[in-house]
Amino acid sequence: MAVGYSRSISRKLTVMNMLVSAAALLLACAAFFAYDQITFRQSLVRTLSAQAQIIGANSISALIFNDPQSATNTLSALKSFPNIASAGIITSDQRPFAQYSRDAGDEVLNIPAPPDGRLEAYWFRATHLVLVHSIVFQGKTLGFVYLRADLHELDQRLKRYAAIAFVVLLLSLLAALIVSALFRRSVAEPIVQLAEVARAVSQDNNYSVRAAPTAAQDEIALLIDAFNNMLQQIQHRDNALQAAHDELEERVEERTRELVSSNRELEAFSYSVSHDLRGPLEVMNGFSYVLLKSYANQLDSSGKECLQSIRAAARRMSELIDDLLNLSRVTTSVMHREEIDLSSYARAIMEELCRTAPERNVEFVAPIEVKAYADARLVQIVMQNLLENAWKYTSHHDRARIEFGFEDKDGRMICFVKDDGSGFDPRSTDRLFQPFNRLHTSAEFPGNGIGLATVRRIIQRHGGEVWAEGAVEKGATFHFILEPNRGTEAGRPV
Amino acid sequence: MGRDLGARAISRYLVFLLFLSLFGAQTSHAQQTHPTESQVKAAYLYNFGKFVTWTGTNAGSSASFDICVLGKDPFGVVLDSTVAGGNIGEKRVTAKKISSLQESDHCRIVFISSSEQARLKAILAAAKAGGTLTVSDIPHFADKGGMIEFVPQENRIRFEVNLPATEEAGLTLSSELLKVATRVIGKTGN
Numbered sequence: 001m002a003v004g005y006s007r008s009i010s011r012k013l014t015v016m017n018m019l020v021s022a023a024a025l026l027l028a029c030a031a032f033f034a035y036d037q038i039t040f041r042q043s044l045v046r047t048l049s050a051q052a053q054i055i056g057a058n059s060i061s062a063l064i065f066n067d068p069q070s071a072t073n074t075l076s077a078l079k080s081f082p083n084i085a086s087a088g089i090i091t092s093d094q095r096p097f098a099q100y101s102r103d104a105g106d107e108v109l110n111i112p113a114p115p116d117g118r119l120e121a122y123w124f125r126a127t128h129l130v131l132v133h134s135i136v137f138q139g140k141t142l143g144f145v146y147l148r149a150d151l152h153e154l155d156q157r158l159k160r161y162a163a164i165a166f167v168v169l170l171l172s173l174l175a176a177l178i179v180s181a182l183f184r185r186s187v188a189e190p191i192v193q194l195a196e197v198a199r200a201v202s203q204d205n206n207y208s209v210r211a212a213p214t215a216a217q218d219e220i221a222l223l224i225d226a227f228n229n230m231l232q233q234i235q236h237r238d239n240a241l242q243a244a245h246d247e248l249e250e251r252v253e254e255r256t257r258e259l260v261s262s263n264r265e266l267e268a269f270s271y272s273v274s275h276d277l278r279g280p281l282e283v284m285n286g287f288s289y290v291l292l293k294s295y296a297n298q299l300d301s302s303g304k305e306c307l308q309s310i311r312a313a314a315r316r317m318s319e320l321i322d323d324l325l326n327l328s329r330v331t332t333s334v335m336h337r338e339e340i341d342l343s344s345y346a347r348a349i350m351e352e353l354c355r356t357a358p359e360r361n362v363e364f365v366a367p368i369e370v371k372a373y374a375d376a377r378l379v380q381i382v383m384q385n386l387l388e389n390a391w392k393y394t395s396h397h398d399r400a401r402i403e404f405g406f407e408d409k410d411g412r413m414i415c416f417v418k419d420d421g422s423g424f425d426p427r428s429t430d431r432l433f434q435p436f437n438r439l440h441t442s443a444e445f446p447g448n449g450i451g452l453a454t455v456r457r458i459i460q461r462h463g464g465e466v467w468a469e470g471a472v473e474k475g476a477t478f479h480f481i482l483e484p485n486r487g488t489e490a491g492r493p494v
Numbered sequence: 495m496g497r498d499l500g501a502r503a504i505s506r507y508l509v510f511l512l513f514l515s516l517f518g519a520q521t522s523h524a525q526q527t528h529p530t531e532s533q534v535k536a537a538y539l540y541n542f543g544k545f546v547t548w549t550g551t552n553a554g555s556s557a558s559f560d561i562c563v564l565g566k567d568p569f570g571v572v573l574d575s576t577v578a579g580g581n582i583g584e585k586r587v588t589a590k591k592i593s594s595l596q597e598s599d600h601c602r603i604v605f606i607s608s609s610e611q612a613r614l615k616a617i618l619a620a621a622k623a624g625g626t627l628t629v630s631d632i633p634h635f636a637d638k639g640g641m642i643e644f645v646p647q648e649n650r651i652r653f654e655v656n657l658p659a660t661e662e663a664g665l666t667l668s669s670e671l672l673k674v675a676t677r678v679i680g681k682t683g684n
Contacts, residue, residue: 061670064541066534066650070674138544 010180010188017180021172029165033158040157044129045122048147051081052120052133056145059089059135063097063142071098078102078147085128085150089135091143127151190214194224207235267328274321274328281321285314316448323450326381327435330457335375342370342415345383346404353391362394366404370415374482378458385451386417386478392445393476394421412481420475424468432468455480532569534651535644536576539603539629542642543582545671546627548602549664556600559585562592562626564617565607595620606630606640614638622663629653636679641665645676652676 055074062070071089078084078100086101122131132146190212197211210231211224288310296304343366350364372379387402394400403418424432424439431437435453455478459466463484470476529537539561559582563569569589577587595604595617604626606617611632618639621628628641635643636656641663643654657680660667672678 058670061545061668061674064544065538065653065671065674067652067674 009191010184013183013188014177014180017176017183018173021176022169025165025169025172029161029168033161033165036157036161037154040154041124041129044149044153045131048084048122048129048131048149049120049133051078051084052131052145052147055087055089055147056133056135059098059145060137060142063089063091063135064137068098072100074098075100081149083149083153084147086148087146089143089145092141097143124151186214186216187220190220190224194220194227198227201231207231207238263331267332270324271328274324277321278318281314281317285311285318288314320448320450323448323454327450327454327457330378330381330454330461333378335378335461337373337375339371339373340376340379342372342379342383342406343367343404344369345380346370346387346417349384349387350391350402353387360395360400361398362391362400362402364402364404367406370404370406372413372415372482374462375458378461379482382455382458382480383417385455386480389451389478390417390419390421390476392447393423393440394419395445396422412483414479414481416477416479418475418477423470423472423474423476425472426470429468429470433466530572531651532572533576535605535631536569536573538644538651538653539573539605540577540580540587542603542627542629542671543587545668546660547666547668548625549666557585558600559583559587559602560590560600561587562590562595562601562604563607564592564595564604564610566609567591568607569605595624595626601626603627603629606632606635608632614640618659622659625664627660627663627665636677642675647676655679657681 055078058074059071062068062074075087075089075098078087079102082102084102086099088099089097091097118134119136120131120133122129127150129149129151130146131149132144134144135142194211197209200206200209210228213224213228214221288307291299292304292307292311299307346366347364350366354360354362387404390402394402397420401420404415405418406413406415408414422440422445428439431439433452433456434449436449438447438449440447456466459480459482462482464481466478466480468476468478543559543561561573561577563573567573573589577589580587590601592601592604595601601624604617604621606614606628608631610617614632614635618628629644630640630642631644632638632640633643636654636659639656639659641656641659643656645652645654653675654677655667655672655675657667657672657678659679672681
């Protein structure tokens with residue numbers, strides 16, 4: 001490519017030089033030739049006029065004493081002028097008096113009319129010049145002499161000129177070639193080099209190359225300087241950008257490291273706390289059970305109630321610890337995505353819930369199949385939490401409706417769990433997903449405030465989103481997206 | 495010295511014109527285009543003056559340029575009409591009829607009529623002394639010491655020149671004149 005460019009520019013220079021010199025030369029040749037033609041014709045007329053005058057002067061006595069022989073002898077002197085094809089003398093009353101013709105048989109038939117009132121006249125014909133000159137003796141016109149010269153010499157001159165012009169043209173074209181070769185070094189080469197550098201820059205994105213500067217102080221040098229400056233600026237900017245990028249990366253990595261370590265510490269701490277809390281709790285639970293079984297007859301009813309309360313509290317604490325451990329596990333466990341059917345999960349969970357409270361009148365609606373590409377165990381936890389919440393917060397109503405479904409928005413599948421239960425104050429939406437944050441008292445609705453926090457963790461781990469809509473006594477809807485935002489992905493609903 | 499085709503064509507043309515003038519209509523146009531013998535001779539007499547230089551005794555002494563006819567005049571009014579209004583040099587040309595050269599010293603050119611053949615020697619001697627150009631159509635006039643002799647040739651009037659005779663009389667003839675003469679006596683190389 002670059003070679004083609006370089007050829008084209010030097011060829012253009014060469015062609016330009018040659019055209020200019022050829023045009024100038026041809027014009028000059030044409031001008032010279034025209035000038036030569038004019039001067040040659042003028043000199044031809046002058047020569048012919050002089051010859052006519054001499055012949056005229058020498059033919060006076062022949063005309064006066066009516067001696068055509070003498071005039072013919074005079075005319076025959078024209079033999080020494082090969083360009084004169086024919087000549088003749090005519091008397092003042094238009095009679096032919098004497099004739100001469102260079103080539104035998106070349107009779108001059110048409111004698112041109114003598115000029116009226118003029119001493120001399122001439123006509124240029126296609127191949128001939130005819131000149132007529134009056135023979136005047138002592139104020140009296142005795143007759144006319146005419147000469148007919150052919151213009152072969154003009155043709156010969158034209159041919160000679162053409163030959164010379166051709167040779168000079170060749171020489172000047174050669175000179176133009178040499179000159180353009182010299183100019184190529186000073187004009188085309190720097191441009192070609194610049195083009196080569198520009199190509200290297202645009203193709204290889206290599207901004208470290210520089211165009212070689214020229215010694216000349218012309219526009220090309222300016223162009224090269226400007227180009228090099230531009231490259232330098234781009235390089236500086238690149239470096240600055242890279243430095244900023246590197247710094248940012250480093251900072252992010254540092255932060256991530258810090259976060260990971262503190263997270264790990266926190267998880268280790270909460271795990272150990274939960275685990276260690278379990279032991280004493282089991283002891284409490286076990287001994288309170290033994291106390292209730294073995295010493296039931298020694299305890300009165302209020303003592304038994306106290307024991308029951310202790311046991312309930314211990315159970316709640318155990319559940320809380322389980323949930324905390326779950327939350328911790330959700331954060332640390334390894335993700336394994338696969339194709340799953342959310343609808344079947346929802347149905348199984350609802351069946352289980354209905355079995356625990358068969359007296360409740362709850363309508364459950366779900367599509368036949370809702371396919372997703374996600375971690376089965378974690379999504380099971382999400383569905384469990386959301387449906388249990390719906391079940392729980394509709395428990396104060398005689399009739400309830402719980403719906404699981406999905407909608408397609410801009411190519412992303414948004415799943416939702418909707419109920420017509422107690423709902424929540426929309427102003428508290430932000431607090432919903434924070435751990436241990438409850439909008440209702442335990443007396444109202446049992447719970448420990450870990451469920452939605454767990455849901456959010458899982459959804460976040462899937463790269464998705466979760467949000468809630470609702471109003472007091474108007475029910476609540478929890479929306480979630482399980483996929484990262486990147487257009488098409490396996491597990492989309494059909 | 496062979497004549498070329500052009501000259502022959504002109505001769506034939508002239509013969510044709512002569513034929514026309516003899517047997518055809520005697521129109522003024524025909525007379526103009528084909529002059530008579532005496533007209534030609536008169537014109538020659540007049541034109542000789544233009545090609546001769548007089549250095550003799552009577553040169554310049556007269557106010558006019560006299561062309562004299564000695565003896566029986568063959569021209570009539572033709573010579574008068576030919577020279578009428580003509581000038582040679584600065585001088586008016588006049589035609590005179592004379593009976594002897596002694597009558598007028600101012601004759602530049604004298605035409606000796608054939609009637610004077612008997613007195614030729616004396617006339618020539620007188621003319622030579624007076625520096626007068628002698629012209630005649632007497633046969634062998636030039637050979638007999640005359641200066642210019644009219645000779646008919648191919649229906650045309652030509653003339654012969656006796657160069658020594660002119661030189662002896664102090665006359666210089668132009669080479670142009672000699673060029674058209676049919677014969678030049680005494681010319682070197684002739």
